[in-house]
Amino acid sequence: MKRWCQVLRSLVGLLVVGCGFALSAAEPGLVTLNNPQSVLSVTTAGGGIVEIRLKRNAVNPLNWTIHGLEPVEAGKPYLRGHFLCLDRWGAPSEAEAKRGVPFHGEAPRINGKLSRPPKTADKHQWLTMECRLPLAGLSVVRKITLARSSGVALVSETVTNDRKLGRIYNMVQHPSIAAPFLDDSTLVDSNATLGFSQEGDVPPGAGKASRWPQMVIGKQQVDLRRFRSTQSDGTIHDVSSFVFDSKTRNGWVTAANPKAKLLLGYIWDTGHYPWLNIWRHREDGRVKSRGLEFGTTGLHQPYSTLVAQGKIFDRPLYTFIDAGQSTTREYMVFVTELPTNYAGVQRLLVDDNNDELVLWERAPGKRRIRLPIDLPPASARR
Numbered sequence: 001m002k003r004w005c006q007v008l009r010s011l012v013g014l015l016v017v018g019c020g021f022a023l024s025a026a027e028p029g030l031v032t033l034n035n036p037q038s039v040l041s042v043t044t045a046g047g048g049i050v051e052i053r054l055k056r057n058a059v060n061p062l063n064w065t066i067h068g069l070e071p072v073e074a075g076k077p078y079l080r081g082h083f084l085c086l087d088r089w090g091a092p093s094e095a096e097a098k099r100g101v102p103f104h105g106e107a108p109r110i111n112g113k114l115s116r117p118p119k120t121a122d123k124h125q126w127l128t129m130e131c132r133l134p135l136a137g138l139s140v141v142r143k144i145t146l147a148r149s150s151g152v153a154l155v156s157e158t159v160t161n162d163r164k165l166g167r168i169y170n171m172v173q174h175p176s177i178a179a180p181f182l183d184d185s186t187l188v189d190s191n192a193t194l195g196f197s198q199e200g201d202v203p204p205g206a207g208k209a210s211r212w213p214q215m216v217i218g219k220q221q222v223d224l225r226r227f228r229s230t231q232s233d234g235t236i237h238d239v240s241s242f243v244f245d246s247k248t249r250n251g252w253v254t255a256a257n258p259k260a261k262l263l264l265g266y267i268w269d270t271g272h273y274p275w276l277n278i279w280r281h282r283e284d285g286r287v288k289s290r291g292l293e294f295g296t297t298g299l300h301q302p303y304s305t306l307v308a309q310g311k312i313f314d315r316p317l318y319t320f321i322d323a324g325q326s327t328t329r330e331y332m333v334f335v336t337e338l339p340t341n342y343a344g345v346q347r348l349l350v351d352d353n354n355d356e357l358v359l360w361e362r363a364p365g366k367r368r369i370r371l372p373i374d375l376p377p378a379s380a381r382r
Contacts, residue, residue: 029111033118033125033144038151038335042144046077046108047084047129049144049175052264052335054151061255061264061335064178064289069281076109082175082333083108086159087136089172089277089293090300099135104174106133107140115141124148124376137163138321147374151335152357154375158328159321166322168303172277172295173331175266181257182290184228187344188213189362190253192276194313195242198300203312215240224278225344229286236283239291241298242276243313251276253292254345254359261338263369267348267357268294268331274315294331336371 029044032051041051053060066072066079085104092101102109112131119125126145133139143156159171177186192212196204199217210216213224217238224240244251253276254265275298279291296319299306306317321327334357347360350373357371 029114031114031117031127031129033127033146033153035125035146035148035150037149038146040144040146040153042127042129043077043080044112044114044129046080046110047112047131047142048079048081048108049083049155049333050081052151052153052333054262054335054337057260057262057337059181059257059260059262061177061181061262062175063181064176068283077111079104079108079174082173084140084142084157085170085172085174085293085295086140087133087138087169087171088303089170089174089295089297091302093302093304096302101135104172106136107131108174124374132162136169137161137167138169145375147372149374150372152371152373152375153333154330155333156328156330158326160326161321161323164323166320166325168307168318168320170295170297170306170318171329172275172293172297173266173268173273174291174293175264175333176279176289176291177255177264178289179287181255181260181262181264182227182287183257183259184226184230184287185257185259186227186290187256187258187342188225188227188253188278188290188292189256189345190242190276191244191248191251191348192242192253193245195240196312198239198241202299203309209313210240212242224280227280227287227290229282232285237279237281239280239300240278241300241312242278243274243298243315244270244276246314250349251294252348253294254348255290255292256338256342256344258338258340258342261340261342263336263338263342263345263359265334265336265345265348265357265359266292266294266331267334267350269329272296272329273331274298334371336369338369339365339367341365342367 062081086107088105116128130141252267256263273294277293281289343362346362359369361367
C-alpha cells in the first residue's frame, strides 16, 4: 500500500438531514467541492466536514451535530460532522477549564479562514483552510482535494507550533454519524486489534484486553460492529479505544448502511494515527450517535493522566512538537454505493498501482467493491 496518500484528493457536501439539522446552500462559511459523482462540504466555522455524499443518494453520513448534548451559542462554531480535536482529545484539567480551554481543544470552536477557495477551472477541485489556536499556540492548515470522478478525498493537515517552547499535544479526527445513515442496521468494521473500554480499568489488567469488535462495557460483552436501540449495554455514552497490529501500515474504519446501500470509510497511516476510538450514544433508549475517531491518543483524560500513564499496549498517549516545528498528517475519506444485503467489510486496501480502493465483503457475500482513486500525482498536490 505504498504511497497511498499520494493518490487521493476529494471531499463532498450539500445536504444534512438528521439530528434536526439541515444544510442550506446559503449557509455563511459553507464551502463545497464537486465532481460529477459526489459532493463534499466544509464550514469555516469550526472547520467541520459537514457533508460527504454521492449525488445520486441524498443520505449524508456526516450530518451529526452537538445539539442536545451541550448548549450552542448563536454565532459561535459548534461541534458538527467530522471535526478536528486539537490540541487535545477530551477534557482539559480543572485549572485549564477555568482559564477557557474547551473540551476537545480550540480547533472546532474557532472561525477559520478559507485561504484558497475551489475554482471551476480546477481539474481536481481543492481548497485550503487555516486557523490559529491562541491558547494552544498552534496553527493548522488543511488542504482537501476531491477526486475527479468518485467519492474519494484526501485531507492533509499541517500543524505548526508558533511558540518558542516545545510542547506535548494530541490530534484526533472526530467523524460522527447520526440518523438517517445511523440506524439499527448500520455496520462498523475496522482492522483494529487490541482494545479497552474507557468505562473500565485503564489500562486493562494482564490478559483482560478485548479484541475488535468485542468489548466488555459495564458488565456486558458487546459486539461493536452493531449498535441497536433494542439492546441495553448499561450506559448512555461509552468510548472504546483500539490499536493496530505493529506490522500494519494503514488503519481503516468503515460504516455501512445496507438499507441505504451506502458506505462511509476512512484510511490512514498508523504512524500518523495509531489509535481508533469508538464512541456510542443512546438517547431515551434509541441509537443516536456513533464516533469513528482516529488519532494520536487512546485515553480520554487531561495531560497529567496521559503523562503519568505514558503508553497503553506499547502505543503512546500523546505526541510532541518542538518550537517552530511543523508536522503533516493525512487521511483519506470516501463514500461508495453498496450492493443489496451487504454484510460489511472484511478487508480494505489500496491496490499496488495506487489507482483504486478495494473492499472485500465479509461472508456470506464475499463481493468486492473497487473504488477509483482519481487524484493528481504527488508532485502536483503541493
